[in-house]
Every structure is written in structure tokens, then in C-alpha cells.
Amino acid sequence: MRKLFLLLLISNYSFSLFSQQTQKPVLHGKNWMAITGKPLAATAGSMIFQKGGNAVDAACAMLGATCTMWDVLSWGGETQALIYNPKSGKVIGINALGVAPTGATAEYYKSKGYNFPPEYGPLAAVTPGTVGGLCLMLANYGTMSLKEVLAPSMQLAAGYAIDAQTANSMERGKQMIKQWPYSKKVFLPHAGEKREAPEGGEIFVQKELLETLTKMVEAEQQALKKGKSRKEAIMAAYDRFYKGDIAQEFVRGCQEQGGLITMQDLANWKPIEEEPMHVNYKGIEVYKLSQWTQGPMLLQSLNILENFDLKSMGYNSTRYIHTLYQTMNMTFADRDFYYGDPYFAPAEPIQGLLSKEYAKFRAKQISMERNDPLTGPGDPYPYEGKTNPYMDVLKKRGFNMDTTSTQRRNFAPAHDVRNEAVAAVDADYMDRLWRGTTSVEAADAEGWVVSITPSGGWLPACIAGNTGVGMSQRGQSFVLDATLNPFNVIEPGKRPRVTLTPTLALKDGKPFLSFAVQGGDTQDQNLLQFFLNIVEFGMNVQEACEAANINTNQLWLSLGGSKVDDRKPRPGSLLLHDNTSEWVRKELRQMGYTLTFDDRTSGPINAIYFDWKHKTFWGGSSNHGEDYGIGW
Template sequence: MKHFFIFFIAIALILPASAQQTQKPVLYGSNWMAITGKPLAATAGAMTFQKGGNAVDAACTMLAATCTMWDTLSWGGETQVLIYNPKTKKVIAINAMGVAPTGATPEFFKGKGYNFPPEYGPLAATTPGTPGGLIYMLAQYGTLSLEEVLAPAMQMAAGYAIEAQAANSMERGKAQIKQWPYSKKVFLPHAGEKREAPEAGELFVQKDLLQTLNKLVEAERKALKQGKSRKDALMAAYDRFYKGDIAEEFVRGSKEQGGLITMEDLAKWKPIEEEPLTVNYKGIDVYKMKQWTQGPVMLQALNILENFDLKKMGYNSTEYIHTVYQAMNLAFADRDFYYGDPYFSPEEPIKGLLSKAYAKQRAGLIQSASNNPNIGPGNPYPFEGKTNPYLNLLKDRGYEMDTTKRNFAPKHDMGMNTSPDQEYQERLWLGTTSVEAADKEGWIVSITPSGGWLPACIAGNTGIGMSQRMQSFVLDSALNPFNVVAPGKRPRVTLSPSLALKDGKPYLSSAVQGGDTQDQNLLQFFLNVAEFGMNVQQASEAANFNSNQLWLSLGGTKTDDRKPKPGQILLHDSTKESVRNELKKMGYVLSFDDRTSGPINAIYFDWKHKTFTGGSSNHGEDYGIGW
């Protein structure tokens, strides 16, 4: 195997980017495409297509299956969706992010000694968003019943051969799992033995989750028997989860373990259908979720990079790496200060942030000869005809807002450790999964669901793991006045699916896991296709690079755990020695890995042949099926 990888790297260095061999084959299909982070879940999506379901039905089935397999997400987490509707020829977004519960205030968490809300346990939980998001999406745009869509997940909950990744995560996290009685009951079936978690291939049974899913199906069946419409029957299942006996047990189990979520919190929460944000990059319309996600980072970076000739620089040349790294840092500096829940005051300056003129100004700050370790947030307000109300706050932090100067000096962020740190890297990459689906009718779905990953705290006898997304809030407005925790508010999350149209037609759909690296990898994936002519499999496996010059969104409850690491860059092992040396001279601190693309899954739309091309990441268990 080692000789194979050496051969592969050698070939990669010889061949142009658009001709590189791949470890996994390109997927082809003319009827449908189903790709996700787990082979069993991709199979479930394929089964749904074979039943006659559309891409929304298949995406819901894959979402339900991945939630049932734990490891990187579960049923109590959150779901972010972009959908292309072929009937309206428009992209819509579904915001199924849970909110902070009653009592979740900065004072509450500071009183417990936190600088950020905790990473794990009941106090890390927002209200569940995935069940409501799945049901809403299915009701509005799917064709099948909830019973049909949940069938594979229910079979799995009754007992499925668990994969090694999830089983080993349970074993590794058992010390934390033992803190929570309902989690211990589910994840450690061999309590007292040397290995307390299931073994790979063992039938993993989740009786409580199966009962919960059965209750949802029962509610739908009952409503249909009463003569209610398909949509009303689906909403009956929704109401049972958020207002009925499922909600009651969820709240009871959460409170028993110290959580804050109330029945009112669940009853008041609703998924929101939104108009996504978009920019045009050289004739391609790129769509992302609103600023309660980090999605606009990719849009801002594309606007900045439009001012450079990236193709002329060459794929992963020193100049290319430096330019894209700097553009990402500029966008992330804005993310870290200006992004937050648009349904709460204050209003984010998103129009200014996505202005082409603002991007041109930001592009002018890029130093061609060296990394700028002191990049700070800009001032987008004049680009939407407003005065920045936070100039004093920015100056207090040490950011110089005179745009004629290139050296910002963020005192609040100085004195950071720039040495590579494995724990920091794990927090940077903290995982989730992705779901990609498309059909010949033209429906396209891109999802980045997450939350409730292992080690998860299960809420009572529901079998549902609670979200850990509260940790993405801040407690101090000096860090980000738009993302301070408050009851009913959504945290600014990393989760970020992508869709792109060209000439008014679907062009590219993609998503990736990996915390703060998501829009770094999706940006480079997009450029790999749009600028360098790679197919989606080549682009999903291609060597990317990641910046650590940003505030971490996940992991660590102390400010020092989250601080940026200026100049720290993760490169692929195959990076040329000359490029390494040049980057070092430019002030970069280098680290390396054999896979740096992130687990990207994607679909490309081939209008010449009227077919789909699928790319499924070579990182781990990502898997796709086309027909």
C-alpha cells in the first residue's frame, strides 16, 4: 500500500491538475445520484430512488440513515439545506438550526467559569433541528411518506452491523459516555468488559430510537386515516416530536442531566425557508446559506479572488497558495466579527460584506511578498451606505480601520502560539457529514447536517443525542457582537453546503465536513473545477491547503483554545520542496498531511451529455451510487 501511495504522489507531481489519476472512480449516472458520508446511507438513498422517490426523498432518507449511525451526527442535531427546484428554476435554503434554550445567557455560562459554552453534555445543546428540517423538506418538496423515507433508518435502529469508525468512537469516548446514563445504556452494551462498546460488524440495536421513529410514523398514519392531506399528516408527526410525548421525554431527560431546554423552547422553534446568499464568479452564480453559517466566507473569498488571475498563477504554486490563503484570512476575519443570526438584532452588514467594491478594497490589502499575521475585520458599512456602529469596539481591540494602511494590529489576538498542535488541528477539522442528491427531473439537494456526534448525551429514553452546537456562540461582544448567546438565537455555525448555476442551469453541488475548514476546502474544490478544469472526483481528492489564521468555532472552553495561529498552514505531503522553502521565507509555519482536501462530496451537471458526474471523497467512508 505504501508503494502505491508513493506511485500516486509521483504521478500527481508529473501530471497537470486536470489529468491527475484518482484513488476512487468518477461516478456516472443519467437518472439519479446519491452520495453521502456512509455507505449504508448511500445505499438507503439508492433504495429510495428505486422506489420512485425524487432527490428530496432520497436526501431525507440518507439524512435519516446517517443520523441513526451516530459517529459524526445524530437525530438531535441540526440540518442546513440548499435545494434547486426545477419547477421554479430557483435555489432555496432551509434553515433547520436549533436555537439556544431558555436560560442560556452569557452570565449563566460565565458563572460556571466558561469563556465559551461547553463542548459536550446537556449544556452544549441547542434545540433539535434535524427532525423538523427533514419533515419540512419532505412535506414541501418530496413525494413519499415519512414512513417510506424512515424505513431504512428504522431497520437500522432495530439492529445493523455497525461500522468500525462509529464503534471505535464509542469505545474511545466511553469515559465521557459513562457520565450520562441514557448514553451509557445505548453505546456501551458490554459494560464491565474490557471493550464496552460494540465491535465492528456487531448488530447495534437502538430500541429507544426505534420507538421514537415509530411514534413519528404512527402520528402520520393516524392523520392519514382521519383523511388529512399528505402535508398535514407529515406535520402531525412534526407536532408529536416538538409538542407531544416525544418532546416531553426529551425535555425530561435533558433536565434530569442538567440541561436547559423547555417544552416552550421546542414548541416555539420552527425551520425557516430562506432565500440564499449569492455572488457571481466569472459567470457562475454561487449560492450559500445566510450569515448564521460561515457560508458567506466562500462568497467573500471568491469576490476577492476575482481580482487575480489564478489560472495564470498555476494550481498550488507558491503565488496561488499565498493569494488564496490571504483571501481566506480576510474573509474569515470578517466572519469572526460580523456574522450571526439575522433574525436577531443587531443586523449584520451582509450587503456590504458581499459588495464587489468592498472585495476589491480587501484584495488591495494582500501583500505579495509575505503573510500578513495581523489581518483584521474590515469596514463593510460604507459599502451599504451606513456608518459602522462598532468602530470604537474594533479600535479597542487594536484594529486600525484606516484602509490606506495594510498592517492591522489586533492586540486582543496577539501572543498566539504558532507551533503545530494536534488537539487544535482536531478542533479545526471537527467533523459532520454531507448529503448530495440529484435526479433527472432536475431536483438537487445539498446538505451539511451535524450535531449530536459521539460522545453524545442522549435525552432520556428518546434515543436521541443532543446537539453540541452551543459552543459556537461567544459570550463576549468584543469577539463578535452579532453572535453573543441569547435564548431563542441560532449560533453562527460552520455548516455550509454549496450550489452553483451556470447560464441559469445547475453546474455544481457540493458539501464537506470539517468545522472551520469547510469553506476553505469548498472554495478550493470550486476553483479546482472552475479554474483548473478538474472533474469532480479529481477536485474532491486534489491537494488543498488550510489556514489556521482564524478563530475556532468549535472545541475548547478557554479563549486561548480558540485563538488564531497566524501563518500556520496545512499542506499536502506532495508539496514541492521549492514551494515549501518559498512559503517559509514568506513567514508561513508549515505542517503536512497525506490528505488535505477534506471529505468533499459533489455532483457536476454535464449538459452536453445530459448526465451526472459524481465525486465521492477518498478520506474515509464517503460513498456514492449513481444510476
């Protein structure tokens, strides 16, 4: 889901080798920077900074605000975060992804006729994670109380002027919303009228959500009165959500509507603080969350791409596009087969996947002449000193698993997509490919940096009882067939492999970039190109946010589609920007690509660049959506 364009600002700033003007100006600040998916939510972050909070406090406030505003997510969704701690000089990963509930087995969903868990409704839900993730981050690394950080969210829940994009999303989804009584009550305040959802600019009130947030703050304040520490008090609010009366109502409402989540599921779930993955690319340490996200796909791509002279190819030249596309196809194929929850057996071969030697071998497999429509997973196991236990499965699926030869096949060229029937199918595919969420970026002068890609519980959402909390739909990212991915088969207590993927990069031991984007399976495609735009092609942070990208569709979709065919890769399908030259188009067609075009080839990217020469922040926020930033 791509956000509608809201704000168009013309900047005369010109810095890069392209001497281009950006549609939004670079944000500059020396004290702090707050960027997220809605202007009001960015304002929530600025309010916390102005009250003396650090970047973690502000990020939590923005996270809460975006959930309250239904910025393609809800309080019942999931949170993935990276935090740079200036006191330790380390990057910390926050895993606040929910798990499959009791009874959520592959056999259960197959018995109901599913090829994948459903896209919407109670049976798509994993346990809520965002509340726990927010509480954990705030308790461990923030400075303020939950009451202070949630104040903007509570004001929004009490009533705010809803933006037209969100209001129209409610109206478009009203037929599905009407299936769920608690959702209908919240999202369709004008039931029976021609327009049943709020109008843009109307004051949108969420009484039940406000009550839920109030209960959490009450639990915190009562704990403080009893002499508990700030951290203990925040976790008292956490306990009320996951073990107390809020949990009881959430579970009741979930099960009433056919969901599986139990009180025990909520009580057993915990957010996890973990060490992220990282690789070095030309002296820059790039950090991603581990293989429960698609984040390592970007790291694998950088390992492969460092074997090529990208700068000499030229930005978005035929050779550059081809090299990038082939690389991403390889790393997506690895993602689609080998990534999953590292806390469940079998163990993913992540050490081999991130091996520089494995990347060199994969780089040699790239044909520079043609697209390879049969690109499949590689074999990372030898790079861990092991034998691949899934070789027979991969061979039965038709993949060439020769780990000694780099000889590739030749393939016939494809053609431009012009047929309307084909385009209609592609429209459904692209909607699933691009489905988005929001992102949160924050930094302060003390050195704290936060990058978050939260999601889940997007519209049309099924609200759990009288909590005002929309349930996550992330269960659909599991598979039911182990031959598709033996590491990501649904089972109770397990996390699905998600697309959500914040990023931090350090240079010379200090923050260099913090960046994230919304857009489903395109997230790490967009972020990879954003990073290369800065590092290889000298763009500034706003230019890199706005720059034309390419998208590969030669991957298994992570979201949407009830049939296997809905999610299958589209070999050679390549999305280019409308401004791509005829010469490049011609060359790519001759190399076997099927081309489609759009004026937007990236989800909204939000980013912060750290200018250590001047000790300032440069903020970038894409021109493709409502995403917005404030710096000071």
C-alpha cells in the first residue's frame, strides 16, 4: 500500500553530482531530529524532545502516535527496532514481533482450505508486540515516564482531525469492517449514511483505545506511588496489557470473533533484546535485525555487490540495473527458503549466508548478458562446514544446486507489458508487493539513534473487543508447506519471517545513517538503493530518498494472495521509473526483462545522515507520501 502524496516543497538545494533539485528540502538540525509517517506523529516526537526527552523517548511517542492514527498499523501490531547506545557504542536490536497463538498449526489452516494463513481477520493474528516493544525500549533506554510519552497518543485518541488518506481507507474497507462488530463501532461512526467512515478533517474519536492507554498509565502511576522504580512502573503497565484486565478483554474479543489467541499466549510472549547482524561495506558497518526479518537480504546483497565496480557502471545504467536485479534475485531466493525464527528449530544457516566467500561465489554466478529466470537459493551450508540437509527438496523444486560451477544458461528476451489483462494481474501483485506500514527515525545531540519499522493491525483491521486495539495480520507471512521454506512453517509460539527492516550504519565507530521505509517486499530493495545512492553516487540524504529506484518482482511474496500462484515469483519482471531512457529500456528488453513503469518506484523512505564535520543532522523524508520530519 503506497501512501498518497501530501506535501510538495521545492528546494533550491543542489549538492550531488546530479545537480538536481529535490521536491522536499533537506531537514537540518543540531539538537534533534524526528521523522515518521504522519506530520502529526512527527509533531508528537518534537513535543517530547522539547520537554527534554531523548531520541528513545521521542521515538516511542512517534510510535504510539502512528498506531493511534492508524498509519497502516495499530497498537496490536509488531515493532522492529535498532537503537544506537552512545554510552556503550553498540547497536541493539529490539524484537517485538508477536507469535502464532495456541492451535495455529499448518494442519489447522490446511483443514480450513488455506494455502497460507488468511490476509485479514482474527485468524491472521499473531500476539500483539508493539506495546511490549515500546515499554521495553522506554524502560531500558528512555528517560521519561510512560505517562509523558503516551500523552500525545492519548490526546489523539480523545479526538484528532483525521487525514483524508486514513478516512478514505476506512470507507473503502467498510464492507470487510462490517464483519467485525468492534471495528464497525470505531471506524464507521456514520453507519447507515452514504459515507459511513469519517471525512477528512473530521474529529475522529477512539474512546475504547483511550481507555486502554489510560489503564496502562494508571498502572504505571500506581506502581510509582508504591515506591517502584521508573522501569518497574513502566513494566507494571506492560503487565496490565499482557496479563491483566486489558488482556482479558483482548482475548475475549479475539475469541468471540473466531480468533485463537489465549491469555496464556499473551502472558508467555516477551519482547527480546538481541544482537543485530552486520556486514562491512567499504569501511561502513551496516546493521540489520536477524533472519526473523528480511534484513539480512540487504547485507547479503552488499556482500555480493562489493565484488563489482558499481560507481563506474553509472547510476541506473543498464549494467547497473542488471547487476542489482540479479543480485537481489539471488538474495531474495535465499530469503524465501532459508529465513525464519531463530528461536525455533531447525537453525537457519545465517553464518554461511553472510559469508564473504559465499557472496563471492554467488557474484561469479551472475551472467552479465541475460536475466536468469530460474535463479534459486544457493547452498550456504559448506561455508559453515556443513552439508545442506535440504538439497533433495531444492532439486525437486527444479533449482540448479551445482555448488562448483558458475556456468549459467542463456535465455530468450521478453517484452514490454502492454496487454491489459496482464497489467490487471500485475496490479494485484504490485499491491501485495508494495503493502506498507510506517517508519520512525529519531536522533539527538547526546548520540542516541533509533530506527523503527513497526506494522500490523492495518486497515481494514479487526479490533479485539472493547480495547480499541486492532489485531495484527502478520500470520499471513508464515507458510504451510515446508518445501517452500522449512524454517518458516507456522506453529504455536513461533514468529513469522517479516518484511519489516530498520537499518543503522556506522562509520569510524560513529553513526553514519539511520534509515527505513514502508513497502512490503520492496523495503530492502529500496533501502539497498538508498544506501548505494549515498555511498557510491554521492547523493545527499534527501536526493537519495527521492531518487528513482528499480523493483524486482522475481521473488515470493510475503503478504497477500490466498493461492500459491498469487505469491509465485514473476521472473524477469522489472519496474522502472517513467524517466528511464529509451536506450536503457531497449537494452534491458534484449537481456530478457519484462518492463513496467511508474512515476513512483519506492515506498516513502525516512532517513537521518550524521554530519560529523559540523556536528549536525541531515534529515530526509520521501516525496512519495505523507511522511514528514521536524528538526531543531
